[in-house]
Amino acid sequence: DAGITQSPRHKVTETGTPVTLRCHQTENHRYMYWYRQDPGHGLRLIHYSYGVKDTDKGEVSDGYSVSRSKTEDFLLTLESATSSQTSVYFCATLAGGSTDTQYFGPGTRLTVL
Amino acid sequence: DQQVKQNSPSLSVQEGRISILNCDYTNSMFDYFLWYKKYPAEGPTFLISISSIKDKNEDGRFTVFLNKSAKHLSLHIVPSQPGDSAVYFCAPNSGSARQLTFGSGTQLTVLP
Numbered sequence: 350d351a352g353i354t355q356s357p358r359h360k361v362t363e364t365g366t367p368v369t370l371r372c373h374q375t376e377n378h379r380y381m382y383w384y385r386q387d388p389g390h391g392l393r394l395i396h397y398s399y400g401v402k403d404t405d406k407g408e409v410s411d412g413y414s415v416s417r418s419k420t421e422d423f424l425l426t427l428e429s430a431t432s433s434q435t436s437v438y439f440c441a442t443l444a445g446g447s448t449d450t451q452y453f454g455p456g457t458r459l460t461v462l
Numbered sequence: 463d464q465q466v467k468q469n470s471p472s473l474s475v476q477e478g479r480i481s482i483l484n485c486d487y488t489n490s491m492f493d494y495f496l497w498y499k500k501y502p503a504e505g506p507t508f509l510i511s512i513s514s515i516k517d518k519n520e521d522g523r524f525t526v527f528l529n530k531s532a533k534h535l536s537l538h539i540v541p542s543q544p545g546d547s548a549v550y551f552c553a554p555n556s557g558s559a560r561q562l563t564f565g566s567g568t569q570l571t572v573l574p
Contacts, residue, residue, distance in 0.1 A: 353505075380559055391466075391551055391564035392506070399559050407561065439505050441562075449494045449560055453505035 352376050353454035355440050361460045368427040370457050372440030378452075379445035381423040382407075383415060385436040386456075392439060398423055430461045465489045468552055468565035476573050481539040483568050485552030488533060492554035496562065497526060497537050500549045509550070510537070542572045 352375035362368050372381060380399055384392040384407075394407030396415040404415050412434060414426045427434055437458050441451040467486045475481045485495075493514040498506035512519040512526045512535070519526050525538045539546055552565040 382561070384564075389566055391468075391566045392553075392562075393564070394561055397559055397561060405559070441505075443560055449511065449555055450496065450508050451555075451560070451562060452508065453498075455505050456503070 353440060353442060353452060355438075355454040355457050357457060358455065359458045361462065362430055363462050364431060365429050368430050368459065368461075370425045370438055370440075370459070372423045372425070372454060374421050374423075374440075374442045376442065376444070377420055378442035379420075380443035380451075381417065382441040382443070382451065383413075383423065383425045384439045384441065385409065386439060387436050395425065395438075430459075432461050435459060435461045464566075466552055466554060466563050466565040468550075468568050470568050471566070472569040472571070474571045474573060475542050477544055478541045481537075481542045481546065481570055481572070483537040483539075483550050483552075483570065485535050485537075485565055486533060487535075487552075487554055489554070489556065489563070490533075491556045492563075493556065494560075495526070495528060495535055495552070495554045497524075498551045498553055498564075499546075500551065500567070506551060539570075542570075544572045544574050546570060547572050 356371045382397040383395040386392045398404045398417040440454040496511040497509045499509045500506045528535045549567045551567045553562040
């Protein structure tokens with residue numbers, strides 16, 4: 350347990366509106382990740398961060414942006430939400446160094462109508 | 463192009479028997495392999511892992527086997543318990559940021 354919280358836990362929004370999901374960690378882990386989970390796909394990496402202001406794209410980054418201005422917070426933004434972005438979003442952290450284990454937050458269920 | 467495949471979407475076993483979950487991968491750059499367990503409405507939780515320099519790792523009732531030449535790993539749970547009922551994901555990692563690539567998961571149901 351890496352002290353990861355996600356907010357909001359549930360959100361319903363309309364197509365075309367901007368949405369920001371927040372991930373907060375208390376363990377001072379260097380790496381942070383955003384994944385989405387959809388039926389039949391497992392979890393897929395959207396974006397990740399390897400330090401403050403250092404981010405990179407994952408497998409399914411189109412339509413998403415991220416920001417990390419503090420070690421403890423990693424924000425995921427959908428600039429203009431679409432129905433295809435209806436999903437469950439998970440944040441994860443990794444301490445770095447010799448460890449390879451990512452720890453996950455509880456998830457945010459997003460519905461785009 | 464799925465780099466990680468879990469070909470059994472579901473598996474049912476009797477309580478007390480062995481559960482075997484399988485995972486195949488194609489990317490030779492994977493050097494560390496993790497298994498996660500997920501209950502509904504919760505985030506994945508780490509279960510067990512294995513480095514590519516090993517062929518077996520054991521932790522209590524859970525054992526993971528790695529066959530690098532076949533690019534195959536398996537998770538054995540013995541004895542299986544009803545509380546083990548969950549979705550299990552195979553997730554190798556790679557890259558300097560240790561990105562995980564998830565399989566599609568196997569729903570394990572342990573029948574009492």
